[in-house]
Amino acid sequence: xxxxxxxxxxxxxxxxxxxxxxxxxxxxxxxxxxxxxxxxxxxxxxxxxxxxxxxxxxxxxxxxxxxxxxxxxxxxxxxxxxxxxxxxxxxxxxxxxxxxxxxxxxxxxxxxxxx
Amino acid sequence: xxxxxxxxxxxxxxxxxxxxxxxxxxxxxxxxxxxxxxxxxxxxxxxxxxxxxxxxxxxxxxxxxxxxxxxxxxxxxxxxxxxxxxxxxxxxxxxxxxxxxxxxxxxxxxxxxx
Numbered sequence: 001x002x003x004x005x006x007x008x009x010x011x012x013x014x015x016x017x018x019x020x021x022x023x024x025x026x027x028x029x030x031x032x033x034x035x036x037x038x039x040x041x042x043x044x045x046x047x048x049x050x051x052x053x054x055x056x057x058x059x060x061x062x063x064x065x066x067x068x069x070x071x072x073x074x075x076x077x078x079x080x081x082x083x084x085x086x087x088x089x090x091x092x093x094x095x096x097x098x099x100x101x102x103x104x105x106x107x108x109x110x111x112x113x114x115x
Numbered sequence: 116x117x118x119x120x121x122x123x124x125x126x127x128x129x130x131x132x133x134x135x136x137x138x139x140x141x142x143x144x145x146x147x148x149x150x151x152x153x154x155x156x157x158x159x160x161x162x163x164x165x166x167x168x169x170x171x172x173x174x175x176x177x178x179x180x181x182x183x184x185x186x187x188x189x190x191x192x193x194x195x196x197x198x199x200x201x202x203x204x205x206x207x208x209x210x211x212x213x214x215x216x217x218x219x220x221x222x223x224x225x226x227x228x229x
Binding site: 041044 | 119152157158159160161162165206208215216217218219220221222
């Protein structure tokens, strides 16, 4: 059973471009969480999704950021018109059910660099 | 807003010795879960140990154990017989059942010295 897969591992974008980050949860997991980590800081919650539904997006900026988790395929975190402040590591985690009754498994993250 | 405080930004310990990392948090809930995650230089987030708030017994996983003080909202991690591979960032992360996410502390960078 492969773990949570994120790609790409590293992404470089020029200011104003779009960044698309992908996350394939573990097999059988229908809950996906996205977190952002700035250098030397902890992870900050962005958005929580179930299949085809956004459950909680309270940590995601209202502009330029969007997330989806379609019925088929990976979850996508999209950042439009990137700015230098978007440079960070973005982590995805998945779990088989809501809450912490079971462990949330993390991917290895995507490091976004905006130049 | 939930707050999680890890008051030790950096710590070091000699190999084979014991070290304790502190974590305090703020919540009005009575039912929640607590986690410690390890992030080595590879950046992979690895679960170290978990504790259910309704359990009075402190969790233990091999060399890792916690001291959970619910009234004080304190959740410290003790690493016994430290190994070089324990060198990493350690994050405390409560999961409140009313919320939808783990809330991470700022982390403690642990260096195990040979």
